[in-house]
Amino acid sequence: MDSCICTLERRYFSCIDTLVVTSREFYNVHYTKFVVKEKLFELPNVPDLSAFKGFERKTTGEFTIGFIGAIRYLSQMRLLIDASEKAGVKVFFAGGGSVEEEEWLLRSTQGKPWIEILGKYNYTRDIKTLYSKADAIYSVYDADNPNVRIALPNKLYESVYCGLPIIVAKNTYLERLVESWGVGVCTSHTSVNDLAACLERLRDDMSLRNRISDNCFKRKNEMDMSLYSDKLKNRIQELFGTNCF
Numbered sequence: 042m043d044s045c046i047c048t049l050e051r052r053y054f055s056c057i058d059t060l061v062v063t064s065r066e067f068y069n070v071h072y073t074k075f076v077v078k079e080k081l082f083e084l085p086n087v088p089d090l091s092a093f094k095g096f097e098r099k100t101t102g103e104f105t106i107g108f109i110g111a112i113r114y115l116s117q118m119r120l121l122i123d124a125s126e127k128a129g130v131k132v133f134f135a136g137g138g139s140v141e142e143e144e145w146l147l148r149s150t151q152g153k154p155w156i157e158i159l160g161k162y163n164y165t166r167d168i169k170t171l172y173s174k175a176d177a178i179y180s181v182y183d184a185d186n187p188n189v190r191i192a193l194p195n196k197l198y199e200s201v202y203c204g205l206p207i208i209v210a211k212n213t214y215l216e217r218l219v220e221s222w223g224v225g226v227c228t229s230h231t232s233v234n235d236l237a238a239c240l241e242r243l244r245d246d247m248s249l250r251n252r253i254s255d256n257c258f259k260r261k262n263e264m265d266m267s268l269y270s271d272k273l274k275n276r277i278q279e280l281f282g283t284n285c286f
Contacts, residue, residue: 051075058280061273066191066214082276087198087266092165096203099173104244105131106208107175109168110196112138112146114182114189117210117230121179122149122156124236130155130244132179135171137161172199176250177206177225177243184210184230193218200224202264204257206243206250208236223256 054060054075062068063086068076099105106125112118112134125132134146137160150156162171172178178200182189190213197215200207207225209215219225226243229235243250 059276064191064193064214070191082273084269084273085198085266086193086195087264087269088164088195089266090199090202090264092168093172093199093202094169096169097173098204099176103131104176105133105174106177106179106240107133107135107171108179109135109162109171109175109199110180110194111136112142115142115145117181117183118146119149120181120230120233120236122153123233124240125155126153127233127237128240128244130240131157133157133159133174135159135162135167168199172203172205175205177208177240179208180215181208181210181228181230181236184212189213197224198264201257201260204254204261206253208239208243222260224253224260 051074054072057076057080059082060068060072060076060080061082061084062072063084065081065083068078068081072081106121108118108121118134121132132155134150134156137143138146143160147158150158159171162168178196180194180196180200184190189210193215197207197209197218201222201224207219209219209225209227210230211227216227219227226239226249228239
């Protein structure tokens with residue numbers, strides 16, 4: 042089946058003028074087999090950050106880790122639950138999933154007063170408030186999954202925009218980018234002890250958090266989808282003329 046798909050891809054991708062990807066690693070791992078680099082266009086997975094207008098960072102209260110997004114990769118959700126208990130930090134989960142996943146989360150956090158379950162949210166209305174509740178953002182997924190190893194989540198851009206450390210899984214493209222930018226910390230996606238140590242370090246090392254915040258500020262202007270959409274528009278106009286819009 043894989044060979045058939047590759048044959049079809051090779052045939053159809055030979056006809057394209059531009060390949061748009063949300064992560065360069067998608068190209069490096071797979072599409073480099075079918076598409077010349079000159080046709081590559083990176084369009085980062087930057088959400089509409091106008092919803093963050095007026096955002097103010099949390100400055101008081103207990104150190105809190107925020108998980109904001111779809112409830113999935115339950116092993117990594119369990120990892121955060123267990124590591125937060127070991128490290129003695131607060132956690133909130135905001136987001137929905139399937140009925141089974143939401144019920145699992147409620148069961149798994151029952152009787153754990155340091156964990157708050159906020160449920161589903163409206164992005165435009167609620168996202169700014171959710172990020173203002175967190176001191177760091179949890180974005181650890183199953184790095185054994187090939188897609189996880191190369192994808193870039195929108196939480197990367199949201200956390201940078203807000204100046205908050207992002208916690209990501211080792212052995213991923215996301216890890217390489219976070220370390221290169223200096224905007225977060227990396228942990229094993231299976232080790233409670235490793236994650237607990239990361240949580241404690243973030244909580245206790247204010248100089249680390251300040252460095253991350255400074256690095257986020259340096260990149261904040263890059264977290265603007267209009268920069269990339271304008272470049273894509275220019276690319277399309279180069280291909281098809283200025284009257285295509």
